[in-house]
Amino acid sequence: MDVPKYLLEVFKTDTDSQSDIFNGFLQAIPSFVYLLDLTDQKAIYLNTRNNIVSGYSPKELFSNDAEVFPIQNFISAEHFFQFLKDSFKDAAINDSQTLVLKIKTQAGQKITVSNKVTLTEKDDDDLPSVLTVLADDITVQNKIVDKTIQVQNQLNDAEKLFNYGSWEWWVGDNFVIWSDGLYEMFGYDKNDFKDSLMPYGFYQKHISPKDITRVIKVTMDALDERKEIYEYEHEMRDNKGNIKQIAVRGKCFLDEKGEIIRVLGTSHDITEITKIKQELETKVEELSKAYDELRKSKDLFKEAEAMMSYGSYEWNVQKDDIQFSDGLKRLYAGSDITKLPPKLNLDFCYTRIPSEDLENVKNVLHNAIAYKETYSFEHKIVDLDGIEKDVHTKGWVTIDEAGNTLKLIGNTVEVTELKVYEKELERKIEELNQTNQELGQFAYVASHDLKEPLRKITAFGDRLNQKYSQQLDENGRFYLSRMIDSAKRMEVLMENLLSYSRLSRKMVSFERLDLNKTIENVLSDLEIKINETNAQVCVTKMPILEASVTKMHQLFQNLISNALKFVKPNQTPEIHIDAKEATRGELIRLGLDYKNKKYCKITVKDNGIGFEQEYAEKIFVIFQRLHGRAEFDGTGLGLAICRKIVENHQGLIMADGIPDEGATFTIFLPTDPDSLNKKL
Structure with a gap:
């Protein structure tokens, strides 16, 4: 292709060989050179380096046919030329721009071409008309750049994933190159x-003051000694104020003379690892302590076995092999456990069981294996010293996935002394019951026989007072009054004592009882006292029980009477029954039979004088009084009778008090009819 005339004019050559000279010059340029006419929208020159566009002719390269047009990042040749016109619209001659074109070769391969475009001529309207373009294939370079970026991204991702960053320092430079991960870490x-x-030294400003001196020394020693690898850890505070633990690893690179030319290193954020390490160390320490405690417990367990004469066993049913604890070995061996056979099995155990117990033991073990149930039984054994012992054995069965019995595991404890104690206790209980019965009869007879003399004393005292009080002086009337009062108190005391004796001695009949009706009757009996004191009594709905009608009446009458009696002067009693x-x-918590029975909880609360909580049990003891008779009358038997009634109904009564604020009596009584015997 001939060189355009305007280029010849640029070089101002008049010889006939002008075209050949400039052709040679353009062909010698290593880049692909082409000229574009923006007015006619065509290429007016291409040098021989057009292999960069895979041999496309100018007409093909800038074809108006969209199916043929090979430049991928423009829709058409018209679009391409219009873009160039707009780009150089305000440009001056010799102004240049870089343009990247994506070209699809005739073979279908995609290449990337970098184009340096220079404005070389304008038309009469001062618009760009001719462009000179130097093009280079940068496909390979782009791939290298893309690969480099990919590798760098992978390194950045790895730094984020493993919480580390890298740095590089060339000796003598005032700057250190940081990786993305190091920036993020700081x-x-x-x-x-x-x-x-x-800036050099910026890293050290973040190191904790307690570590900085050590870090500098380790680093300087590594540089002085030309260490290939050096390591240390330090604490640092990042730009956001977070405290972190960092592990540093550096590598020194030497020149041919052995001098350090650069240092490359990594900083790894080990904050979480340090926490985990500390937690693991703590766990190891705890496990070590637990192991020591377990060892001590094992020793204590052995001592406890020896002290309490018991032991454990594990019987492998299929192998007929029994493992005895030291305690069980002593139980069977007696004074010397070395007398035991090397292998313990069921036959050995059977030989140590007396004949009268042997059949029962075999039956229990047979049923345990057959039905896979827990077992508990007592029997006798004879140790190797010939001493007979009473023992209690309790155990359970382990099975495999198929339901077959694997092992019997259990404990055997010697109860020889316990058996002796039980027999002695039974004898003591029998004696105590006999004594209680005799005391109860004595109390009943005494109180019953004393009632008649007391009635006579009271009767004659009243007559003496009516007929002869005027003939007595003041001291005589005082003595007579005191005698009559004492006799009446004695009579009340005998009645209460007799009542308490009946509770211990007599069988009480139970029937279905509506407590609402019982309390209603009690309040009716106390109506005069309630009206005299203007007492306020509030009763919620009460349950239905199997109980003694008379005793329940007596229970609540005593409690309500106390609430009406033990009040401060000029105080209006308030009683709440819930x-x-x-x-x-x-x-x-109270030790009541929650598995087989249901209980109601009844509270009787007043606003009276109350009491110190330390006396909560004392007030239920017979003849115990917290106040003198001069303050409040009474015999000291009322609450003792209440407790006896509740206990006879298989219940529980408790008291809570606050001085000058009031007292609360809480009663637990069974409500399930089947949980009580009809007779107590």
Whole structure:
């Protein structure tokens, strides 16, 4: 292709060989050179380096046929030329721009071409008309750049994933090159630092004061000694104020003379690892302590076995092999456990069981194996010293996945002394019951036989007072009055004592009882006292029980009477009687039979004089009084009778008091009819 005339004019050559000279010059340029006529929208020159566009002719390269047009990042040749016109619209001659074109070769391969475009001529309207373009294939370079970026991204991802960053320092430079991970670790934006260069010494400013001296020494020693690898850890505070633990590993690179030319290193955020390590160390320490405690417990267990004469065993049913604990060995061996055979089995155990117990033991073990149930039984054994012992054995069965019996595991404890104690206790209980019965009969007879003399004393005293009081002086009338009062108190005391004696001695009949009706009757009996004191009595709905009608009446009459009696002067009594079902937690805490019975919880609360909580049990003891008779009358038997009534109904009564604020009596009574015998 001939060289355009305007190029010849640029070089101002008049010889006939002008075309050949410039052709040679353009062909010698290593880049692909082409000229574009923006007015006619065509290429007016291409040098021989057009292999860069895979041999496309100018017409093909800038074809108006969209199916043929090979430039991928423009829709058509018209679009391409219009873009160039707009780009150089305000440009001056010799102004240049870089343009990247994506070209699809005739073979279907995609290449990337970098084009340096220069404006070389304008038309009469001062618009761009001719462009000179130097093009180079940068496909390979782009792939290398893309690969480099990919590798760098992978390194950045790895740094984020493993919480580390890298740095590089060339000896003598005032800057250190930081990786993206290091910027993120220290809480900085890399864009705030030109070319990712960090001033030398900036890293050290973040190191904890307690570590900085050590870190500098380790680093300087590594440089002085030309260490290839050096390591240390330190604490640091990042730009956001977070405390972190960092592990540093550095590598020194030497020149041919052995001098350090650069240092490359990594900083790894081990904060979480350090925490885990500390937790593991703590766990190891705890496990070590637990092991020591377990060892001590094992020793204590052995001592306890020896002290309490018991032991454990594990019988492998299939192998007929029994493992005895030291305690069980002593139980069977007696004074010397070395007398035991090397292998213990069921036959050995059977030889140590007396014949009268042997059949029962075999039956229990047979049933345990057959039905896979827990077992518990007592029997006798004879140790190797010939001493007979009473023992109690309790155990359970382990099975495999198929349901076959694997092992019998259990404990055997010697109860020889316990058996002796039980027999002695039974004898003592029998004697105590006999004594109690005799005391009860004595109390009944005494109180019953004393009633008649007391009635006579009271009667004659009243007559003497009516007929002869005027003939007595003041002292005589005082003595007579005191005698009559004492006799009446004695009579009341005998009645209460007789009542208490009946509770211990007589069988009480039970029937279905509506407590609402019982309390209603009690309040009716106390109506005069209630009216005299203007007492306020509030009663919620009460339960239905199986109980003694008379005893329940007596129970609540005593409690309400106390609430009306033990009040401060000029105080209006307030009494609240409430009932609800007792909770399982309450029954467990109180030791009541929560499995087989239901209980109601009844409270009788007043606003009276109350009492110190330390006397909560004392007030239920017979003849115990917290106040003198001069303050409040009474015999000291009322609350003792209340407790006896409640206990006879298989219940429980408790008291809570606060001085000058009042007292609360809480009663737990069974509500399930089947849980009580009809007779007590």
